Every structure is written in structure tokens, then in C-alpha cells.
Amino acid sequence: MQSEKTESEQEKPQKQGVYIRTFGCQMNEYDSQKLYKILEKDYQPVDAPEKADLVLVNTCSVREKPEQKLYSMLGELKALRSERPGMMIGVCGCVAQQEGEKILKKGRGVDFVFGTHNLSLVPSLIQLRKKGAPPQAAVDYREEWEELPLGFAENDPTRHGQAGHVTAFISISRGCNKACTYCIVPTTRGPEVSRAPEEIEREAKIAVHRGSKEIVLLGQTVNSYGLDLSPRMSFVKLLDRVAAIPGVERIRFTSPHPQEVRQDFIDFVVSNPKVCRHIHMPLQSGSDRILRLMNRNYRRAKYLSIIEALKSRVPDMAITTDFIVGFPGETEGDFRQTLEVMELVQFDNSYSFAFSPRPGTPAAAMEDSLTHEAKLARLQELQALQDRLMDAKLTSWVGREAEVLVDNHNRVAEGCFQGRISQNFVTHFVQPHKGVAIGSIVKARISGRGRVWLVAEPA
Ligand code: SF4
Structure with missing residues (x-):
């Protein structure tokens, strides 16, 4: 027998569906979660664009062919919209920040574009469009941190013990003050802006209240956190404050930059029982010549000394990293040096990519004589070595x-x-x-x- 709807249920307006396709890093995943929260008054998440009244494409310009991916998805969405009149399409993330109005001018039916500093403007961009305004692009930088809903109410007891809530991702800074020659992030996300420690603590406490046990702190270079704050803060002090929150069982962070690793960081990481025995620290290349061309501001010896400092005190500390293979000018000898460092460190895992130029970066103007096939061959060799290293790591865990x-x-x-x-x-x-x-x-x-x-x- 069907139950009758209560009066209040009958009065509730039906929410529309929102689908967010997220490309790229955890920072984008985090922004997408915020967008769901910003929109939750009027929209509920759906699991496919076919069911959505609003589709947002959260783009990434770090990896290969981001624009191609965006425009092919926009082509599909445009076709879909012919079957779902009224469906709105928005583009955000790093490509949106970089391209702005150019995306609107491509005639792919995009209703609005907003940048990485403008998430809170989405409801008004939607309203403007619903009222018949022409497509808009909002991609202004904001000097201050854009405070957004935290994703859940402090007194919401409903989410305890649910999959997907055990780990809470919390952004501690945005933007980057480094200038790696291959990277577009400083252009798309602007200079580094740290978030107030009280806000980070508050978000962590709410996450714990909701059932999270593990906090993952996110930033482009987490360990330069707080240098722009007044009074100055350090990442280690922030770690200490988060670790002191009752109910936080584990802390992870991504990613520290080798140049910023200091002794107090190593001391804290190896000694605080809540900090996980895992560091993801991008290396990119094992060749000093290539690191210099990448403007990474550390040399392989510095990287190796950090690993030694960690592993001498915590031998089973897992180390993972990122590599770019086939950077302009990378010789066979340079590549061999990368493989050599892999053997020395015995990385537990790594993310590796063949270099492809990002327009607007210094590396895009460097002479890139290596063929795509040659880059792929190196990438395959590196990944095969990584598979072997990981294989041995996994086996070493059996029985422990x-x-x-x-x-x-x-x-x-x-x-x-x-x-x-x-x-x-x-x-x-x-x-x-x-x-x-x-x-x-x-x-x-x-x-x-x-x-x-x-x-x-x-x-
Ligand atoms: S540290 Fe380098 S690679 Fe990482 S976001 Fe900053 S500029 Fe890009």
C-alpha cells in the first residue's frame, strides 16, 4: 500500500539534477564537492549528464590535451541538450580560468564560465542566465580566500559511518608561488594564498563530527603554507593543530615541495603518530640538468637526503612521487639518472607522464626535439620499473x-x-x-x- 505524502513533502519543490565532471587533481575534486554544496539548495547530484538539468565541467590544464577533452565533452553535451531543452552547461577549473570568454565564443552552447576563484558566483550566474542574460564569464582573481560552505552542517548527525565520508579533503591554500617551467598552475590559480588556520580547524572538526577519521590537507605546495599570513604560520604548526583535534585518527597531505622541506617538518612527520607513514613528494626528474631546466629549485641530492632523513627514522615510510618523462632537452643519460633515483628510493608508487607543452609556459618555448614515440618508449620503461618496485613492496607486506x-x-x-x-x-x-x-x-x-x-x- 502506498503511503500518503505529508503536507510538507507535497510542498517541497522538486530539486533539479546537477552533474559535475571533474578532471585533474584533488584540488579540483575538492572544488567540485564545494560546488555541490553551494548548489544544494536547488540542485541534487545525479550520476549521469543524461539525468542533469545543470552540467558543470571542472577542467584541468596540467595534463595532456585538456582543451581537446573539454571541447569533445562540450560537443557531446550540446547534442544531449537538443534532447533536454533547458539543460545548462557551465565550465570551470583551470582551463576556464585561462581561457575565460574564449570558451563562450567557440559556440559550444556554454551558458557560463567561472574561474578557480569564483565558485561562490555560480548561483548568480545560473540565475542571470535563467532570466535571459547572455552567457557570462567570471574569472577574476581574488586576493583574499573565498570562503565557501563547508559541505555539511555542524549539527548534521546523519552521515556517520557512510562510505565516502571516512576521509575528508581540506584545502589549506590555493595558488602557487613557484615557477616550474612546465606548469600552468601559477597562471591559472594565481599566487599562493593560505587559508586561516581557524577555518581549517573548524572544517576538520565538522568533518570529524560527520564521521571522518582521516584528514587530507591539500595545497599545491603544502609545506609553504602560512608564510603569507599575519602573523606567519608554518605547515608544521598547522599539522600540530589538526593532529590535536579529538577524533582525527589519521592525517595525510599532498604535496610537499622538496625545496621547502625543513628539519622541523621531518621531525614532526616521523614522530607524530597521527601522520600517516606515507609521503607523496614530486621529484619530476632524477637529472640535475633537467631539474634546473624545470626550475624546480632543488637537486637530486637534496631530494635523496630528505628520503634518507625520513627512512632512517621510519624505515617503512612509503614514498610516492610524480615524474615527467621527455622534458625538452632530456637526453638518454638524463633519463637513466631518473631510473637510477627510482632504484635508490624504491618508490612505492608514482604518477608519470610524457611531457607535452602547456601553451603559455616557458617550457612550451623550449626546443623539444624528442619524438612522441621516443617519449612514450621512455615512459613505458619507467612505468615498467615502477611496476617492479611496487610489486616487491606489495609482496613485502604479506605476513606483516x-x-x-x-x-x-x-x-x-x-x-x-x-x-x-x-x-x-x-x-x-x-x-x-x-x-x-x-x-x-x-x-x-x-x-x-x-x-x-x-x-x-x-x-
Ligand atoms: S610547485 Fe611547480 S608544478 Fe607544483 S603547482 Fe607550483 S609551479 Fe606547478
């Missing part, structure tokens, strides 16, 4: 004990879960066990491994 923070169900079987050990390897419980539930930290024995994950049972 570790704590697993359970963050989701898995597909292995009904009632089974997955999580991550402190070193960030995904770990599956392949049998249902009492005491294993989303949000719990389980002492586990690693009983096996898969291609890129571990298998565990409670110890």
Missing part, C-alpha cells in the same frame, strides 16, 4: 601486521570491506568479519596481495 582504516564496501562479497593501511595501499577484507565496519581502524594481518592491493584479515 598493519592497521587498516576501513573506508568502503568492496566487491569481493556481501559484507566485505576495504580500506587503506597507513602506507596508503588499498587493503581488502575478503571475508565478512565482526568489528570490520566503515570508519573502523582494524588491526589486521596481511594475508596476501593482488595486482595493486593487499588482502587482510583481522589480527
Whole structure:
């Protein structure tokens, strides 16, 4: 028998559907979550553009062919809109910040464009368009931090123990003061602006209240956090404040820049039990000549000395990194030096890309004589080495004990879960066990491994 709707249910206007396609880094993922929150009064998330009344494309200009990806998606959306009249399309993220009005002029049916500093303007851009205004682009830089809804109400008790809420991503700064020659981020996101520590603490406390156990602090160069604040702050002080919040069980951060790593950072990371035994620190190349051309402001010896300082005190600290292969001028010898550093560090994992020029960056004007095929061949060799290193790491975990923070169900079987050990390897419980539930930290024995994950049972 169908239940009758209450009066208040009948009065509630039906929310429209919003779909956000996110490209790129965790910073973009974070912005997309904020956008869902900003829009939640009128829109509810849907899982496909076909069901949406509003589609936002959150773009990235760091990786290869971002504009191509954007315009091919806009082509598909334009076709979709012929079946869903009234559907709105917005473009945001780094390509939006960079291209602004040019996107509107391409005639792909985009209703509005907004930059990385203008998320809070979305509701008014939508309203303007609904009232018949022409397509708008809002891509102004803002010197101050743009305060946005935190994603959940302080007194909202409904989300405890749900998948997707165990880890909270919190942005601590935006923009970047470095000038890596291949990177467009300083142009698209502007100079570094740190967020007030009180706001970060507040967001972390709310996340814990909602059921989060792990806080991931996000920034382009997290360890230069706070130098622009008055009074000055340091990343280590911020880590200390977040670690002091009751209920925060684990802290991760991404990414530290090797140039900014100081002794107090190493001391804190190795000694605070809440900081995970995992550092993701981009290396990009193992050749000093290429690091100089990239304007990375550190040399391989500095990178290796940081790793040594960490591993001499915490031998099982997991180290992951980023590489760019085939940077302009990279010789076979330079590339071999990168492989050599990989062997020395024994990286647990890495993200690697073949160089492709980003228009407007100094590297785009450098002579790039290596063919695409040659770059791909190097990339394959590097990735094959990484696969071997990771393979050995995974195997070395079998038989050991570790704590697993359970963050989701898995597909292995009904009632089974997955999580991550402190070193960030995904770990599956392949049998249902009492005491294993989303949000719990389980002492586990690693009983096996898969291609890129571990298998565990409670110890
Ligand atoms: S540190 Fe370099 S690569 Fe990272 S965002 Fe800044 S300029 Fe780009």
C-alpha cells in the first residue's frame, strides 16, 4: 500500500539534477564537492549528464590535451541538450580560468564560465542566465580566500559511518608561488594564498563530527603554507593543530615541495603518530640538468637526503612521487639518472607522464626535439620499473601486521570491506568479519596481495 505524502513533502519543490565532471587533481575534486554544496539548495547530484538539468565541467590544464577533452565533452553535451531543452552547461577549473570568454565564443552552447576563484558566483550566474542574460564569464582573481560552505552542517548527525565520508579533503591554500617551467598552475590559480588556520580547524572538526577519521590537507605546495599570513604560520604548526583535534585518527597531505622541506617538518612527520607513514613528494626528474631546466629549485641530492632523513627514522615510510618523462632537452643519460633515483628510493608508487607543452609556459618555448614515440618508449620503461618496485613492496607486506582504516564496501562479497593501511595501499577484507565496519581502524594481518592491493584479515 502506498503511503500518503505529508503536507510538507507535497510542498517541497522538486530539486533539479546537477552533474559535475571533474578532471585533474584533488584540488579540483575538492572544488567540485564545494560546488555541490553551494548548489544544494536547488540542485541534487545525479550520476549521469543524461539525468542533469545543470552540467558543470571542472577542467584541468596540467595534463595532456585538456582543451581537446573539454571541447569533445562540450560537443557531446550540446547534442544531449537538443534532447533536454533547458539543460545548462557551465565550465570551470583551470582551463576556464585561462581561457575565460574564449570558451563562450567557440559556440559550444556554454551558458557560463567561472574561474578557480569564483565558485561562490555560480548561483548568480545560473540565475542571470535563467532570466535571459547572455552567457557570462567570471574569472577574476581574488586576493583574499573565498570562503565557501563547508559541505555539511555542524549539527548534521546523519552521515556517520557512510562510505565516502571516512576521509575528508581540506584545502589549506590555493595558488602557487613557484615557477616550474612546465606548469600552468601559477597562471591559472594565481599566487599562493593560505587559508586561516581557524577555518581549517573548524572544517576538520565538522568533518570529524560527520564521521571522518582521516584528514587530507591539500595545497599545491603544502609545506609553504602560512608564510603569507599575519602573523606567519608554518605547515608544521598547522599539522600540530589538526593532529590535536579529538577524533582525527589519521592525517595525510599532498604535496610537499622538496625545496621547502625543513628539519622541523621531518621531525614532526616521523614522530607524530597521527601522520600517516606515507609521503607523496614530486621529484619530476632524477637529472640535475633537467631539474634546473624545470626550475624546480632543488637537486637530486637534496631530494635523496630528505628520503634518507625520513627512512632512517621510519624505515617503512612509503614514498610516492610524480615524474615527467621527455622534458625538452632530456637526453638518454638524463633519463637513466631518473631510473637510477627510482632504484635508490624504491618508490612505492608514482604518477608519470610524457611531457607535452602547456601553451603559455616557458617550457612550451623550449626546443623539444624528442619524438612522441621516443617519449612514450621512455615512459613505458619507467612505468615498467615502477611496476617492479611496487610489486616487491606489495609482496613485502604479506605476513606483516598493519592497521587498516576501513573506508568502503568492496566487491569481493556481501559484507566485505576495504580500506587503506597507513602506507596508503588499498587493503581488502575478503571475508565478512565482526568489528570490520566503515570508519573502523582494524588491526589486521596481511594475508596476501593482488595486482595493486593487499588482502587482510583481522589480527
Ligand atoms: S610547485 Fe611547480 S608544478 Fe607544483 S603547482 Fe607550483 S609551479 Fe606547478
